[in-house]
Every structure is written in C-alpha cells, then in structure tokens.
Amino acid sequence: MTTPSGLNFYIPGALLFLVACAKLPALLRNPRDELLRSVWVLLVVSTAVFWCCAVPSIAAFNRLTGVPNAAAPLVYTLLTVFSGSNISLIIRWSSGPEDTQRADRWSKRCYMATGVVIIAINVLFLLGDASVERLRDLDTYYASTPFIREMILLYLAAHTTAAVTMTVLCCRWAREVHGELRVGLLLIVGGYLLNLAYDALKFTAIGAHWAGRNWDVLSVTYAASLASFSALLIGAGFIFPLLSQRFMHFWTPWRRYYQLRPLWRELREASEHSMGIGSSARTPIEIRLVQVEADIHDGILTVSPHIDARIRAQALQAAAKSCRSDDEAAATADAAALAHAVSVWRQHQTVAADPEERVNDHNETLSSAHTPTGLVRMSIALSSDVVQRFRRHAAVVESSTR
Template sequence: MNDSNGLGFYLPGAMLLVAAGLKAPALYRNPRDELLRSVVTLLVLATAVFGFTAIPTLVAVNRFTGIPNAAAPVVFSLLTAFSGANIVLIFRWSSGPEDGERTRRLSRLCTMVTLAVIVAINVLFALGNAPVERLRDLDTYYASTPYIREMILLYLAAHTTAAVTMTLLCRRWAREVHGALRAGLLLIAFGYVLNLLYDIAKFSAIGARWAGGDWDFLSIGIAPALASVSALLIATGFVLPLVSQHVTGQWEMWRRYFRLRPLSRELRGATRHSIHLAGGPWTPIEIRLTQRESDIHDGILTVSPYLHADVRERALEEELAAGRSTDEAVAVADAAALASAVVLWSRAQGAREGAVAKAASPVLTSPNSPSGLVRMSRALATSATVRSCRQSAVLQSSSTP
C-alpha cells in the first residue's frame, strides 16, 4: 500500500486535514472547549500519521536530518500520540458534566504516559545504531539490533495496549447509544480491530526473524494496508457523529425557518425590524432564524392592542369541541386572535386611528416557545377556524364607520 509516490497516504491525509480545517473556526471561537480541542488534535495527528508514513516523506526526513532512518522515531512517535489522543477523546466524549474532574485526571494520566513512551522511543533510537536506511522493512531488518529492537517493541506494545483499550471502550459505549454516535463508535472499534491485526502482523514478522525465518511480507505488505484503512476508519468514526449532529441541527433550523413563513407573512406589515441581522444570501441559518423570530415577536407586539381575548376563547372552545389536542387547539385559538388583530390593526393604520387600549394581560400563549410559534404558524396557513375569524374581522372592520 505504501506506494513510492505516497498518494495512497497523502490523499486520505488531505481529506482529514480539510476536516480539521472545517473544525478550526469553531475551536477559534471556543478555545476552552476540551472536546472540540481533542477532536481537532486527533484530526491533525491523523493527518500527520498519513503524511509522515508515506515513502517520499520518509526519504525527505532522512535527507533533511542527515540521519539514516531518522523518520522511524518520528513515525512511531506520531502513531503513539495518535493512539493517546484517541483515548483522551473517548474519555472526554463519553463523560458527562458530573465527571469533569475525573475525566481531566484520566486525560492528564493518558497524556503523561503517551509523552513518556514518545520520549523513550526517541531515546532508544539515539542509543541504537541503524546505519542502513530501511524505508519499508525497518521493523524486521533491525529486529535484533540493541536499542532499535527495544524501540520497535515499545512502540508496538503501546500501540497494542491502545488498540485493546479503545476496542473495549468503544464496544461497551456503543451498547448504550444509538444513531450516528453508535455508528461512529462501531467504526472506531472496527478500526482498532484492524490495528490489532496490524500489531499481530508486525509481531509475527519480527518473531519469524528471531526464529531465523522470513515473514517480512506481513510487515511490508499487509501491515501498512491495515494501518492506512484503520486510521481512516478511526478518524471517520470520530467525525461522523459530530458532522451528523451539525447537519441535523442545521436541518432543524431550516425546517423551523420555513414553517414560520406563514406567521412571518401575516405580520409583515406590522413588523418594524427592531434588529437587523440577516445580510444577504450567505447569511447563516442561525441568524436568519433569529431575525425571523425577532420580527414575529416585534409584529405581535405591534398588533397586541387589537388582540381580543373573547375571539381567542371562542376559537379555543370550537377546537376543543372538535376533538383537537390541547396544544393544537391553543395554537389555532392564538392564530385566530392574531389574524383578527392584524385585520383590525391594518384598518386602524389605513384610517390613521390611534391604537385602542392595550390588553391588561397577554392574550396569546403560543409565542412563549419556539414549538408554539411553529404550531401557530401552521394554524394560520391551514385552519378553517382562523380563516373564519379573519373573515369576521374583515366584515366587522368594513361595517364600522
């Protein structure tokens, strides 16, 4: 898999770098968000793993340092850091607010152990002697070389420990959750099963060298392919639930935005735009929705002097008698009172009359919640009771001198 031009590693690495870039603005806005920081760290490390395990990068590092095989401790350190970052992220991902201190303690411990292993890997490489550059079979070529041998075994042992830990943690948590989170955890668990197979292949090839055999094909051919697929699955598993959550949130906001359109249109003439947030076709949906809801509340406040509780009560009684649920009946009654008030307000504006006396207490209850606003908007568009009350208001206003 580790082709000479490195495309098999650079392409997935570039994809992960793009994913990290997409998360960077959110981290910039919330630099203290430990979960988000862990996600970005993981994606950056995954990108580095792909980038530094490609043959052209290995050659470049060795040439730049002037030390044969200097890329080996770099790659081993990155793989160790990536494994540690995975465990830290799982700790932070699966913990609740009440586990904050315990999570921070475990995260610090994992980080310290990871750093200790990385330091040991580099110290062992410095103590050892690896004069012949080996780009694909360093593990088996130096399987019996003092210090280099220990460096290889240490990195594999740390990698195996992380793989077993992550597989168990993800499988256990996956039983308790559903949807995209469960799918992500299963992807991570499967990725770490491949990691275990990678470690088995490496250990087997090294053991064969110690026994005088040659199973280098396990280390040179099979293990790199397993590692590449594993890293991609693991990174995807972490990103999938976050992307799914973002997409779902965006969809819900767009849905609410469009479902509020009838209510927004009803109050268009009465809206004074107390705030101006939306500014063009590229305005985020969060701002669009905030603007629409603000305009709706502004319009309701404008026509509130013309809201009549008796109109609402009559509509409510009709809806309840027709077998509507309480929430739906209240939404229709509020919509009917509002439609009537808009008609009366429009006539008063046309006749340049002053506002009638304000209601002593709020007449509508649906605007108190986002879901209530949506139900009220739907009632404005579909309810026969609302249409009847609006027509009655039109007749009343036209007959009043």
C-alpha cells in the same frame, strides 16, 4: 494500499491540517481551554502522522539524516503520541467539571506512559543495527534483529494497548450519550477496531517470519491500508461532534425561521404595523427570528377578540383522532381556532352566537402560543386537513351572514 506517491496519506493529512488551522483562532482566544487544546494537538499530530507515514516522506527523512531507516523511530513515535493524545482527550472529554482533577491526574499518567514508550523506542533503535533501508517492510525484514525486533514489538504492544483502552472507554461512554456525540464515539470505536485488525495483521506477519514463512503482504499491503483509513475515522470521530455543534448553531435558527413563515403569512395582514426590521438580506438570522415572532404575537393579539373557544374545542376533538400526540393535537386545534379567527377578522364580524362565549384574551384559549416550540407546531399544523376544514367553515359562515 500504500501508494508510491503517498497521496493516500497526503490528502487526508491535508484535510486534517485545514481543520487544525480553522481551530487555531478559537484556541488563541481560549488558550486555557484544556479540551480545545487537546483537540488541536490531536489534529496536528494526526496531520504529522499522515504526512510522515507516506513512503516519499520516509525516504526523504532517511536521506536528510543520512541514517538508513531513521524514519522508523520517528513514525513509531508519532503513532504512539497519536494514541496517547486520543486517550487523554477521551479522558478529558468524558469528565465533567467535578472530575477535572481526576481527569488531570489520569491524563498526566497517560502522558508519562507515552513518554516512557517513546524513549524506549528510540533507545532500542540506537542500540540495534538497521543498516539496510526498508521503506515498506521494515517490520518483517527486521523481525529477528536484536533490539530492532524489541522496538517493533514494543510499538505494536503499546499500539494494541491503546486501541483496546480507547475501544473500552468509547463503548462505555457511547451507552450513556446520544446524538452527534454518540456518532463521533462510534466512529472512533470503528477506527480503533481497524487499528486492532492492523495490529493483528502485523503480529501475524512477524510470527510468520519467525516460522520461516513469507506473509509480508499482510503487513505491507493490508495493514498499511487499514492504518490510513483507521486514522481518518478516528480523526473524524473527534471532529464530528464539534463541527456538528457549530452546524446546528447555524442551522437551528434558520430552520425555525422557515418553520414559522406559514404562521407569519397567516397573520401578516393582522400585523401590518410591524416595523419590518428583519427584511434586509444582510440582517442576522437572530434578528429576523425575533421580528417574525414579534409579528406573530402582534397578529394573534389583533385577532384575539375573534378567537372562539368553542371552535377550538371542536377542532381539538377532530385533531385527537389523527394526531400522534397530545401536543400535536393541541397545536392543531390552536391553529384551527386562529385560522378561523383570522378569516372572521378580515370581515370584521364575529361567529359566536353569544358574545360572552368569545374570548378576548387568547392566552386563555391558545395553549401552544406561549412557547417557541408551540408556535412552530401551530405553524406546521396550518397545512393540516383539520385546519383547512375550519378555515372553510369560517368562509361559509361569513358568506351566509352577508
């Protein structure tokens, strides 16, 4: 519900304004990026919509201009620009590099249609007579006033058309994508479904006024509440994929770094010659990750003469019974063979009865050690029961040979 203080509009507007400020440096660095520019314009327009639709702002604008209800065409204009910006952004967002010209063409048509509606809204207001200030119920109060009535209906028709268009475009695209982009599109769809409910409530209240009934509460209370929440959902839908990409860009290397730590600790003694350049707290995560991977490969190379192909084959047979995929089973077998080799390396002795059975080149045995993903799987598998069993087996063999 719209509050007299307007906080339910000012607070979301302030949040969107902060996001717009955060995006401005990127826009200044890439001024020709159409997608980035469209997102930034959308954020600015969203901020203006929230701030200008609050009751205190409407009253202040009316006083400033000295024209009763002068804020009405301003609010309708901003909402129309918001809808047009959304459609344009979705067109550009969903178009690949090969569709740039088509996206530009449809975006221009969208801007032209938006401009025509905005001009018509303002002209109709100038032709009409809205001399009594109405801060919250202008739609129903002037529902029968010539020209003002047409202005209201034109705005609602354009708003409904934009909502239907966006819902169709986003639903169609959401079926083709996954991940954070799909979540963002579903948020946008949710926002525009609320917009359609908003339009339905407005039309119902106006129709009730024409029928001589007073259903203004549908427009003043319920529709206003839907408007603020829907705009916030739509803005979140556009922002979420961008913020998610930035977060994943930050989170992914850290996650991989910590996933590799068990494997690094397993091989730490075997890679004591490491320079340790990634040990400083100020060292960027990219350098830390490179250093950890280098230490792991050095450790594997050190213990590789003790990697037993037969141990790996036995571990693979055991892992196949409990692992969910062939890749997981292979990583578990590699981790078991490696843990076994580390235990043997610590005692500087071999396990294989026939030295020719022992593999000096680990690349021939450890299939998971060739890729970053494989190293992560091996690191995770070190805590499995299969690996623990073969590590204990190595300890038993070492103690019996002393």
